[in-house]
Amino acid sequence: METTNFTTTIVVDNSASEVFNAINNVRAWWQGEIEGNTNKLNDEFIYRMGEIHYSKQKITEFIPNEKIVWLVTDSKLNPLKFKDESEWTGTKIIFEITEKNNKTQVRFTHVGLVPAFECYGDCSWAWGQLIEESLFSLITTGKGVNVFG
Structure with missing residues (x-):
C-alpha cells in the first residue's frame, strides 16, 4: 500500500519573511x-467549510521564515461523502520555507494525507488549489483567490 504524503511546492520572488x-x-x-x-x-x-469540513489545528512548530507545523487535533469531513469523517485527526500540515537563487520555495506537505485515505482525491485537489493558486496569489499580489467558486 502506498504511503506517500500529499505534497506540493511553489516558488516565488518574495522574501522568506x-x-x-x-x-x-x-x-x-x-x-x-x-x-x-x-x-x-x-x-x-x-x-469550517459549511457541513463539508471541520478541523481543529494546533501550531506545534513555528520557526520564523523557515517552518510552520499544524497538528490536526480534531476533524470531521463530509459525512455524506466519507465513511471515516475523522481521517485528518492526528495528521500534520507542514510549510517549509527555503531561499535559493533569490527565490523563495514553499514546500507544503500534509503528513498522513495518503492515497489510501478515502478523502485523498478531494483533499489533495483542494490543497493543490489552495497552495498553488490562493496562497501563491496572496504572496505575489497581496490577495488570495477563491478557488472553490
Whole structure:
C-alpha cells in the first residue's frame, strides 16, 4: 500500500519573511470560516467549510521564515461523502520555507494525507488549489483567490 504524503511546492520572488507572514494569514488564503489565532506557537484554530469540513489545528512548530507545523487535533469531513469523517485527526500540515537563487520555495506537505485515505482525491485537489493558486496569489499580489467558486 502506498504511503506517500500529499505534497506540493511553489516558488516565488518574495522574501522568506513575506512568505512566512502570508502563510500565517490563514484567513486570506484558506476559504471558509476560521476561529482563533493562526500566528504563533501553540495557537489553536478551527477551520469550517459549511457541513463539508471541520478541523481543529494546533501550531506545534513555528520557526520564523523557515517552518510552520499544524497538528490536526480534531476533524470531521463530509459525512455524506466519507465513511471515516475523522481521517485528518492526528495528521500534520507542514510549510517549509527555503531561499535559493533569490527565490523563495514553499514546500507544503500534509503528513498522513495518503492515497489510501478515502478523502485523498478531494483533499489533495483542494490543497493543490489552495497552495498553488490562493496562497501563491496572496504572496505575489497581496490577495488570495477563491478557488472553490
